[in-house]
Amino acid sequence: MDLGYELPRWGADGDLGTETIDALARFLRDHGVDIDDDAGMVSEAELALVQRIHAATADAPLGPQLPSGRFHDLRASASQNNVDGRRPWKQITGVTLHQTACIFGERPQRWNTVSAHLGVTRAGQALWMHDFEKVVWHANDFNASTIGIEMEGTYAGVEGDDRTFWRPADEPDRQPQTPTAELVESAKATVRWICREVARHGGRVEKLLAHRQASDQRQSDPGSALWQRVAIPLHAELDLTDGGLTYKVGRGYAIPERWDASRVGVKY
Ligand SMILES: [Zn+2]
Incomplete structure (x- = not known):
């Protein structure tokens, strides 16, 4: 399997076992396809879909487009x-x-x-x-x-x-x-x-x-x-956020004014 989905216990042994079916199900779900979880089997149509999605994504270049460096x-x-x-x-x-x-x-x-x-x-x-x-x-x-x-x-x-x-x-x-x-x-x-x-x-x-x-x-x-x-x-x-003014979790610190001038009054 080179779809990037792990087959944890048995690996790709050619048998369409439970774990293979689970991996295919995860793949389909990740690509927004509704599948029947309880069927315990993969239909011809679902397999064909996996192959089509894989063909479309396999050629995508791996990794970021780096301006310099590898x-x-x-x-x-x-x-x-x-x-x-x-x-x-x-x-x-x-x-x-x-x-x-x-x-x-x-x-x-x-x-x-x-x-x-x-x-x-x-x-x-x-x-x-x-x-x-x-x-x-x-x-x-x-x-x-x-x-x-x-x-x-x-x-x-x-x-x-x-x-x-x-x-x-x-x-x-x-x-x-x-x-x-x-x-x-x-x-x-x-x-x-x-x-x-x-x-x-x-x-x-x-x-x-x-x-x-x-x-x-x-x-x-x-x-x-x-x-x-x-x-x-x-x-x-x-269009990302740092969580907004004073945002932090646990015992962390908010983004201070000395990092971001818009955070007036937030101490380092
Ligand atoms: Zn760190």
């Missing part, structure tokens, strides 16, 4: 330790932006253990670690409903304000970075691609969020520089 599909090699099951496409309603707060470098394999769906490097490469239907631990209470993107680099919570820069104890000389144009453009292209993919499967991305909004330990995540260069322009371009 796209790497690491899904087969990425660690599954931070995956918490699968979800229906319709449960995906947002994208959460992160900064890695460290430097990984440009070797794609380094990202195999990163707990997020996607990563973008300083040179503008994009890495795809996990299917979007997988629930991955990356953003606390945003995990269940969002896709996570880690943007590489060490960025201050507020650009130019050293007091908002996180420095590990064993690295007192670490300096804040400025996002590269390549990183910014590839991150934007990656969000555009996610929105298209989710829509193609019958869902809709409505929110573009910051990890900060879901955690009391990630105040600077992804930081004002990335928020202003990646998130705010995309909110306008793709």
Whole structure:
């Protein structure tokens, strides 16, 4: 099966077993086709439909259209330790932006253990670690409903304000970075691609969020520089929202005025 639907217990053995039928049923449902759940079998018409939909989608290019850098599909090699099951496409309603707060470098394999769906490097490469239907631990209470993107680099919570820069104890000389144009453009292209993919499967991305909004330990995540260069322009371009004034979940922090001038009075 190369439709991207897993056959968890038996694999593609040529037999049209229960799991194969379940996978076909999920495929049809994801493509907006009403099917009879209880039939326990797939009709000729349904099979023909699967083949037609597959033919129409198989040629779609894989990954975002990156202005610079390469796209790497690491899904087969990425660690599954931070995956918490699968979800229906319709449960995906947002994208959460992160900064890695460290430097990984440009070797794609380094990202195999990163707990997020996607990563973008300083040179503008994009890495795809996990299917979007997988629930991955990356953003606390945003995990269940969002896709996570880690943007590489060490960025201050507020650009130019050293007091908002996180420095590990064993690295007192670490300096804040400025996002590269390549990183910014590839991150934007990656969000555009996610929105298209989710829509193609019958869902809709409505929110573009910051990890900060879901955690009391990630105040600077992804930081004002990335928020202003990646998130705010995309909110306008793709009709996305950060949840609105003072929006946060759990013990997170709202988007502050120092990230977004329209959030008058919201403290960092
Ligand atoms: Zn984060």
